Amino acid sequence: MKKLAVVAIGGNSLIRDNDRQTVEDQYDAVCETAKHIAGMIVQGYEVIITHGNGPQVGFILRRSEIASEVAGMHHVPLVSCGADTQGAIGYQIQQAMDNEFKNRGLAKSAVTVVTQVAVSPEDPAFQKPTKPIGSFYTQEQAQILQEQHPDWTLVNDAGRGFRRLVASPLPQEILEKDVIKLLIREGYCVIGAGGGGIPVVKQANGSVKGIDAVIDKDFASSLLAAEISADLLIISTGVPKVYLNYGKENEKALDEITLAELRQYVEEDHFAPGSMLPKILAVISFLEKGGKKAIITNPESLEEAVAGRTGTHVYP
Numbered sequence: 001m002k003k004l005a006v007v008a009i010g011g012n013s014l015i016r017d018n019d020r021q022t023v024e025d026q027y028d029a030v031c032e033t034a035k036h037i038a039g040m041i042v043q044g045y046e047v048i049i050t051h052g053n054g055p056q057v058g059f060i061l062r063r064s065e066i067a068s069e070v071a072g073m074h075h076v077p078l079v080s081c082g083a084d085t086q087g088a089i090g091y092q093i094q095q096a097m098d099n100e101f102k103n104r105g106l107a108k109s110a111v112t113v114v115t116q117v118a119v120s121p122e123d124p125a126f127q128k129p130t131k132p133i134g135s136f137y138t139q140e141q142a143q144i145l146q147e148q149h150p151d152w153t154l155v156n157d158a159g160r161g162f163r164r165l166v167a168s169p170l171p172q173e174i175l176e177k178d179v180i181k182l183l184i185r186e187g188y189c190v191i192g193a194g195g196g197g198i199p200v201v202k203q204a205n206g207s208v209k210g211i212d213a214v215i216d217k218d219f220a221s222s223l224l225a226a227e228i229s230a231d232l233l234i235i236s237t238g239v240p241k242v243y244l245n246y247g248k249e250n251e252k253a254l255d256e257i258t259l260a261e262l263r264q265y266v267e268e269d270h271f272a273p274g275s276m277l278p279k280i281l282a283v284i285s286f287l288e289k290g291g292k293k294a295i296i297t298n299p300e301s302l303e304e305a306v307a308g309r310t311g312t313h314v315y316p
């Protein structure tokens with residue numbers, strides 16, 4: 001029987017650098033990642049692809065705000081900006097995967113599932129924004145923007161520049177998990193829970209309603225992987241491995257570690273909040289819910305990592 005892997009692609013790894021942020025540049029990055037995911041499928045995995053949307057959802061929101069300021073156009077709520085990213089990024093991944101399958105003569109196709117994710121309206125995250133979205137600004141740009149928009153929260157994102165923060169509640173349930181399972185059983189490569197999923201709250205009468213926020217895609221991927229009993233959670237990001245003392249002279253790559261060791265390193269503050277820390281916490285949560293293995297690596301190392309030759313491998 002084929003093994004089931006959830007592969008979470010980082011929003012920042014789809015935007016390779018500040019000068020290459022166009023839709024076409026992103027498609028190039030998606031095609032590169034798609035090659036390696038197709039390689040994993042050839043290696044014997046069924047794959048569900050999830051993806052980030054931090055940069056993209058921020059770009060769409062800002063465009064809408066500027067269009068509203070300059071041309072009086074209607075404002076697009078953040079939750080709809082997130083839904084837009086599921087379609088636009090899902091479309092690119094679906095097309096790139098289908099092209100890979102054709103090139104390799106594989107009788108398989110990809111399908112994107114618009115995915116809603118339930119969150120609690122009482123989540124304290126709604127009072128304290130933590131999720132960086134959109135462009136990176138210099139300190140000077142950030143100061144000007146802060147004066148223009150006193151309601152914004154701008155912080156330095158892991159030393160890479162200043163970004164705007166929005167609320168990021170914890171995902172509680174992937175509403176489309178059953179249809180995702182069904183499609184996987186039918187042999188499709190599924191793209192789901194894009195951008196962490198579209199945040200919705202359940203109403204007393206059983207209906208659901210969108211709410212403005214951006215869910216962390218690593219937490220949503222971890223929850224999805226646990227809910228569909230995936231064998232493996234892979235978090236694909238900008239680095240081939242996780243490091244202790246990252247960026248310092250005594251930096252040390254982690255190859256194989258246990259859940260207990262990982263918890264210890266979190267205590268010792270090895271992982272930057274807003275970048276590596278959520279990935280580590282997502283891995284911990286997956287393994288605590290019964291997951292058997294998680295890998296953190298970069299897109300180009302996916303096949304090598306699955307074969308055990310690179311990446312950071314975490315076991316219960």
Ligand SMILES: Nc1ncnc2c1ncn2[C@@H]1O[C@H](COP(=O)(O)OP(=O)(O)O)[C@@H](O)[C@H]1O
Pocket residue numbers: 009010011012013052054158236237238239241242243244245246270271272274275276277
């Ligand atoms: N301890 C660490 N080990 C490896 N990378 C780290 C560490 N701490 C912070 N990072 C940074 O975190 C980045 C991943 O976070 P981010 O770019 O926000 O993710 P995403 O790919 O999901 O957009 C890495 O590319 C690296 O620059």
Ligand SMILES: NC(=O)OP(=O)(O)O
Pocket residue numbers: 009010011012051052053054055195196214215216217218
């Ligand atoms: N939604 C989300 O977590 O996106 P990034 O991975 O791009 O931050």
